[in-house]
Amino acid sequence: MKVTVVGAGAVGATCADNIARKELCEELVLLDIKEGLAEGKAQDMMQSATLLGFDTRIIGSTNDYSKTAGSDVVVVTSGIPRKPGMTREELIGTNAGIVRTVCENILKYSPNAIFIIISNPMDTMTYLALQATGIAKNRIIGMGGTLDSARFKYQLSQRLNCSPSDLNAVVVGGHGDTTMIPLIRYATWNSVPVTNFLSQNDQEAIVKDTMVGGATLTKLIGTSAWYAPGAAGAALVESIVRDEKKLFTCCVALEGEYGLSDICLGVPVVIGKNGWEKIVEFGLNEEEQALFNKSAEAVRTMNDVLKTL
Numbered sequence: 001m002k003v004t005v006v007g008a009g010a011v012g013a014t015c016a017d018n019i020a021r022k023e024l025c026e027e028l029v030l031l032d033i034k035e036g037l038a039e040g041k042a043q044d045m046m047q048s049a050t051l052l053g054f055d056t057r058i059i060g061s062t063n064d065y066s067k068t069a070g071s072d073v074v075v076v077t078s079g080i081p082r083k084p085g086m087t088r089e090e091l092i093g094t095n096a097g098i099v100r101t102v103c104e105n106i107l108k109y110s111p112n113a114i115f116i117i118i119s120n121p122m123d124t125m126t127y128l129a130l131q132a133t134g135i136a137k138n139r140i141i142g143m144g145g146t147l148d149s150a151r152f153k154y155q156l157s158q159r160l161n162c163s164p165s166d167l168n169a170v171v172v173g174g175h176g177d178t179t180m181i182p183l184i185r186y187a188t189w190n191s192v193p194v195t196n197f198l199s200q201n202d203q204e205a206i207v208k209d210t211m212v213g214g215a216t217l218t219k220l221i222g223t224s225a226w227y228a229p230g231a232a233g234a235a236l237v238e239s240i241v242r243d244e245k246k247l248f249t250c251c252v253a254l255e256g257e258y259g260l261s262d263i264c265l266g267v268p269v270v271i272g273k274n275g276w277e278k279i280v281e282f283g284l285n286e287e288e289q290a291l292f293n294k295s296a297e298a299v300r301t302m303n304d305v306l307k308t309l
């Protein structure tokens with residue numbers, strides 16, 4: 001197996017580090033446009049191999065896409081992150097051009113790759129990647145809901161004083177401060193609905209804190225987060241290369257599912273060797289479907305911005 005991570009910044013390097021530690025591929029290419037950055041980080045990671053006990057070969061590349069040739073999976077993290085006070089949507093002007101160029105270059109050398117799009121605004125970047133590559137929809141996966149669901153479990157675990165690993169909880173919809181939908185009605189603590197243990201106020205606070213999870217970290221750190229985003233990217237790579245068929249919320253092209261078409265949005269999908277293999281349709285209630293439709297409207301507005309760039 002060969003995996004490429006484009007963008008050797010905070011998220012890309014963390015994702016690559018997780019992929020190497022888990023030995024998800026024999027060869028891992030880290031590519032960045034900034035001279036020397038990817039080579040330097042690749043060497044640094046390789047020098048941890050004997051200490052951590054992994055055998056993955058990591059290669060760094062300054063914008064030489066020939067090194068990425070024949071990749072099975074490509075993770076796209078190239079682009080600028082937001083600063084405190086910004087929305088993810090404000091990044092579109094810079095990141096759309098970067099994501100388009102990267103996807104086109106990758107496709108030349110890896111025509112069969114599965115793409116995982118992380119760059120923000122992720123839902124629109126995923127839609128753009130689908131258009132720019134023209135490849136089968138199941139090979140384009142946007143990473144957002146996987147991270148948001150992990151953050152949802154974290155927030156629940158803090159209020160319930162329990163292990164996050166004992167929780168099951170999903171966030172669907174867009175990957176935006178106001179567009180994501182933490183489905184608390186479906187969240188369980190070892191199969192028991194969490195709503196049995198939480199007051200209405202606590203439930204509302206958990207949902208709100210989950211939705212602004214990325215913004216909260218951006219304010220604290222001064223730039224956006226990378227540990228959980230990198231781990232989420234690697235978890236998707238793992239489910240693909242090991243054909244685990246795990247269920248994650250990912251941003252994928254909808255063709256009538258959840259009542260929507262011509263949009264990429266976060267829904268539960270089975271991730272395996274073919275990319276996203278199946279959309280799982282939850283029975284959303286009226287209120288949840290209304291939130292989902294509203295989320296889609298906001299994402300469509302950003303998708304329309306693409307036409308003006």
Ligand SMILES: NC(=O)C1=CN([C@@H]2O[C@H](COP(=O)(O)OP(=O)(O)OC[C@H]3O[C@@H](n4cnc5c(N)ncnc54)[C@H](O)[C@@H]3O)[C@@H](O)[C@H]2O)C=CC1
Binds near residue numbers: 009091
């Ligand atoms: N979908 C999600 O859940 C998340 C998305 N993000 C997004 O991921 C992106 C990356 O975030 P960070 O790693 O923190 O930023 P960063 O600034 O640390 O790294 C980005 C890297 O991309 C590189 N780059 C820029 N243009 C490029 C090009 N044309 N080709 C190759 N490399 C290029 C830069 O040189 C830089 O090293 C941002 O857009 C951020 O908003 C971040 C966290 C979570």
Ligand SMILES: O=C([O-])CC(=O)C(=O)O
Binds near residue numbers: 120
């Ligand atoms: O908050 C951001 O801008 C980065 C991101 O998407 C996240 O951490 O969820």
